[in-house]
Amino acid sequence: MSLQGKVAIVTGSGRGLGLAYAQELARQGAAVVINDVDEQAAADAVATIESEGGRATAVVAPVGPTETAQKLLAAAVETFGGVDILVTNAGVLRDKTLWKMTDDDFDTVIGVHLRGTFTCVREVATHLREAGKPGRIICIGSPTGQRGNFGQTNYAAAKAGIVGMVRTWALELKKAGITANAVIPVAATAMTSTIPYFAAAVEASERGEAMPAFFRHDLGFGTSEDVAGVIAYLASDDAAHITGQAIGVGGDRIQLWSHPEPVVTAYHEGGWSTEALQAEAHELFDAQLQSVGESFPPLPEELQR
Structure with a gap:
């Protein structure tokens, strides 16, 4: 696999997961x-990539406004001659329970994650279609968008929306040879570093040591670098047949998330009145009600704090 001659835009790539994605794309030959x-x-991210023999330039701007998307595309075209790959990773958190979340808390997260993904993808996809070029759109989701999470109304809405947009774009861009996929990373980040359950894993990573196997294997929880390979693979020609998918990755684990499908289907002649539901809903639904949020197994004794 090689990305030689390809050009990638990676939003939110100054540090953390985004930087790991950019570095791996550059390592595989892409200009970033x-x-x-x-x-x-x-600036540090650009210097790091260049010090390893890669090519990179930077656009300092908040993701969300159309103007930023235009600047990103212009930088790719003017500096490297075009664009082939877009990774939408930029994000912020404003975690609060529903009754404490302000309009600004909600709008800020939706603006960066959801609107930022939309404006950047629209700009790049339009350019690729007009140029008659195939391309790769890779959008970063989250387990919170798939399952929900306490205190993250705004983040869950944004990440679920991103996966919904990806499935739509896979349909709309297929004829143009442009794939659109979501990656659901599970990795040590600024957010997980504050959660006591992950303390042993985060501390090991910060010391430059391997995370305990319980985290890497059982939970599929790892480092930013563990996610980067999936990003580079989806950006490659080898993945031209993969589109509209949500792929989870972390530690030693990779997953293909299913699309939502009905788990119960039933019919009632004349339709489902209140009385019909009162008579049959318990039998139909109770054994199949779906769980929400993520549940984790107890920590092994040697990893407990």
């Missing part, structure tokens, strides 16, 4: 447009 709101982080 780094994006971050932190000028120093963006």
Whole structure:
């Protein structure tokens, strides 16, 4: 596999997961447009890639507005001659319970994650279609968007919306040879570093040591670098047949998430009145009610704090 001659835009790539994606794309041969709101982080990311023999440039701007999407595309075209790959990774958190979440908390997260994904994909997809070029759209989701999570109304809505958009774009862009997929990473990040359950894994990673096998294998929880290979693979020609998918990855584990499908189907002649449901709903639904949120097994004794 090689990405030689390809050009990638990676939003939110000054540090963390986004930087790992950008570095792996560059390692595979792609030129990369780094994006971050932190000028120093963006400059450092470019320097890191260049020090390893790669090519990179930076656009310092907040993702969300159409103007930022236009700047990212312009940087790719003017610096490297075009674009082939877009990874939408930029994000922020404003975690609060429903009754404490403000309009600004909600709008900020939706604006960066959901609107930012939309504006960047629209800009790049339009360019690729007009140029008659195939391309790769890779959008970053989250287990929270798949399952929900306490205190993350805004984040769950955004990440679920991203996967919904990806499935739609896979249909709309298929004829143009442009794939659209979502990646659901499970990795040590600023968010997981504050959760006591993951403390042993995060601390091992910070010391440069391998995470305990319980986290890497049983939970599928790992480092940013563990996710980067999936990003590079989906960006390659070898993955031209994969589109509209949600792929989970972390630690030693990879998963293909299913699309939502009905688990119960029943019919009632004349339709389902309140009385009909009162008579039959318990039998129909109770044994098949779906769980919400993620549940984790107890930590092994040696990993407990």
